[in-house]
Amino acid sequence: MAIVTTGDGSPTLYCEAVREHYHSTRDGAFTEALHKHVLPAWEYRLRGRPEAVVLDLCFGLGYNTLVLLWLLQRMGYAGRLQVWSPERDAALLAGLESFPYPAELAALRPVVRALARQRRWIDRKLRIEVVVSEARAFIAGLAGPVDIVFHDPFSPRCNPSLWTREFFAGYRRLGAADLLVTTYSTATAVRLGLFENGFRIYEHRPRARVRSSTLATLGRLPETEIDMELKKQRNLRAASLRD
Numbered sequence: 001m002a003i004v005t006t007g008d009g010s011p012t013l014y015c016e017a018v019r020e021h022y023h024s025t026r027d028g029a030f031t032e033a034l035h036k037h038v039l040p041a042w043e044y045r046l047r048g049r050p051e052a053v054v055l056d057l058c059f060g061l062g063y064n065t066l067v068l069l070w071l072l073q074r075m076g077y078a079g080r081l082q083v084w085s086p087e088r089d090a091a092l093l094a095g096l097e098s099f100p101y102p103a104e105l106a107a108l109r110p111v112v113r114a115l116a117r118q119r120r121w122i123d124r125k126l127r128i129e130v131v132v133s134e135a136r137a138f139i140a141g142l143a144g145p146v147d148i149v150f151h152d153p154f155s156p157r158c159n160p161s162l163w164t165r166e167f168f169a170g171y172r173r174l175g176a177a178d179l180l181v182t183t184y185s186t187a188t189a190v191r192l193g194l195f196e197n198g199f200r201i202y203e204h205r206p207r208a209r210v211r212s213s214t215l216a217t218l219g220r221l222p223e224t225e226i227d228m229e230l231k232k233q234r235n236l237r238a239a240s241l242r243d
């Protein structure tokens with residue numbers, strides 16, 4: 001895998017095996033994690049709450065979890081947080097200590113070191129568990145409720161089993177009553193897979209010049225909801241991905 005500098009100057013990886021970057025090179029690794037995953041989680045599910053459980057699927061370089069910690073520190077979040085994160089690539093995790101994370105994440109080096117060596121970080125208010133596992137097997141064994149999911153595998157082309165209606169049924173089973181799922185994908189097939197599991201679907205337009213993304217929730221959000229029934233009527237060939 002090669003290290004690549006992305007649009008905001010933060011580095012990511014290019015995976016030759018699947019011919020995909022770990023992040024949008026246009027938006028930037030740090031910016032993508034912040035705007036598509038972490039800020040919606042903060043604004044809609046974390047701010048003002050005493051505790052939360054996050055599922056970060058899949059850990060990869062860990063930007064979503066690390067940027068979340070960075071933001072919570074800046075916001076003075078005083079609640080308790082648990083993060084569960086499956087990742088199948090043990091060698092990648094072991095090498096994270098030498099990855100050149102951006103300066104914003106420098107203070108989190110001890111967390112990165114612990115995750116690379118023990119795959120776990122526990123302090124008074126924070127518990128992070130990174131588990132070497134296939135994501136499907138991992139969520140089948142996870143007990144909920146989960147408040148927030150950062151859904152961040154490779155694209156449906158490379159990771160088809162992690163984008164199906166049946167896979168998203170696992171989120172439905174694990175989710176708290178107002179579970180929030182964040183994902184970079186805006187594909188109708190992906191949105192339908194979530195919708196058919198009872199999620200409301202929202203187009204998320206970050207304020208910065210960052211591509212749109214998708215928010216899905218079992219509750220409600222103060223963003224523009226997409227009428228998925230209308231989408232289906234207008235495109236009779238639109239269908240969710242299936243196992």
Ligand SMILES: C[S@@+](CC[C@H](N)C(=O)[O-])C[C@H]1O[C@@H](n2cnc3c(N)ncnc32)[C@H](O)[C@@H]1O
Nearest residue numbers: 058060061062063064088089134135152153154
């Ligand atoms: C797009 S990258 C994740 C980006 C990550 N959120 C980050 O901030 O770096 C996708 C990751 O999913 C992992 N992965 C792919 N298929 C998987 C599976 N079936 N189960 C668990 N992890 C998987 C890959 O090893 C890779 O690290």
